[in-house]
Amino acid sequence: TNVSGIRESRERNIDSLRLQNRTTVALGTAKLDLGLFYNRKALDHPIYQVIDQESRDYGSFARLEWEHGPVSLTLGGEARFGTVDSRRFVNVDGHKGALTFRADQKARTANLYAELRYRPVERLSLIVGGIYADGYRQQHERFNSSQGGVRDVTARASFSAFSPRFGVLFDASPTLQVYANYSRSAELPGFGELTQVSRFVPLAAQRAWTVELGTRGQAGIAEWDLSLYRADLKGEMLQYTVSADIPASTFNAGKTRHQGVEAALTLTLAPWLRLRQVYQYSDFRFRRDHEFGGNRLPVIPRHMLRADLRIGRDALHITPNVEWVPQGAWADYRNTVRTRGYAPLGL
DSSP: OBTTBOSSOOOOEEEEEEEEEEEEEEETTEEEEEEEEEEEEEEEEESSEEEEEEEEEEEEEEEEEEEETTEEEEEEEEEEEEEEEEEEEEEETTEEEEEEEEEEEEEEEEEEEEEEEEEEETTEEEEEEEEEEEEEEEEEEEEEOTTSSEEEEEEEEEEEEEEEEEEEEEEEETTEEEEEEEEEEEEOOOHHHHOTTSSOOOOOOEEEEEEEEEEEEEETTEEEEEEEEEEEEESOEEEOOOOSSOOOSEEEOSEEEEEEEEEEEEEEEETTEEEEEEEEEEEEEESSBTTTBTOBOSSSOSEEEEEEEEEEOSSSEEOOEEEEBSSOOBSSTTSOOBOOOBOOEEO
16 A cells, blocks of 8 residues: 555456357257357456456357267367457556557467267277367557557467377276276467567467376265376476566476376265365476476475365255365475465364
8 A cells, every 4th residue: 555545456347248059959869069159358457557458259169979889979179269459558546557558469269079989898988089279379569659659560379289088987886987098188378378578478388198097986975086197298388477587477398297186085974964075185396397307386285185074954054164285385496485284164
């Protein structure tokens, strides 16, 4: 705060309109979903500067599901197009000051996917599939700069990636499943990552290969869902502190790894007493990085447990709960500053 009131007066105000149509057509043993959508959004966002954006995006999608005997097939795709009139102003107590940035932004993201499932025996499913993603981003920056003259700069970036998937699903019993997946993934950067210094930063798509093993089921009073995973990433988009020698806040890392355990266990101790627990073990780290070696990535703690005990039934109950992080996450890439652990209680 300052003497005259609240400095910057930070807010995030959104007016939005969304229209969507989805139509389902029955085609014998197949089902076809078709749809169109349109979004319009106005953003008034005073933060370090006042961000003023008018955006529109629209597109279509289709999905076909077909099954015949032991074979089932899914085919689909989506195309999305968008435009943004993006402006930034000096923040004067939450109001617009001098114009600091203006650009017309255009984007296209499209994907096609397919998945085939085959059951060689009644309880076993073999799965193979893939998704192809294609993206295009363009920014035309134009405004009268404070140094005089008109700034007129156009930057573009294109991305494409194919991500296959292989899986096995085994129904050991009507209440027990075991599964394994090996898949590739890709995340395309958006304008938030690309336009960090009023022009495009040369970012690549974030890619990963992930292996996952797990089981879900129910036995007696217990219901569980357990997954072990390891994802080897290349080009993970990580944030840095902006300074004179590091003008952009997002870069592609070299090699990183996300691995861990996600486990959920629900115990129905009585019709009026239910204990639900969710545990996460997260080991996220660099892999042979030239600057950070094998350091852990910040923000995500290694261990987290959430639990709640519902006393009563659906119509009326009381539920004490706890979220426990025994040791806080690192706050920097050099692993020199760590946050504290915590255990808030709720009711």
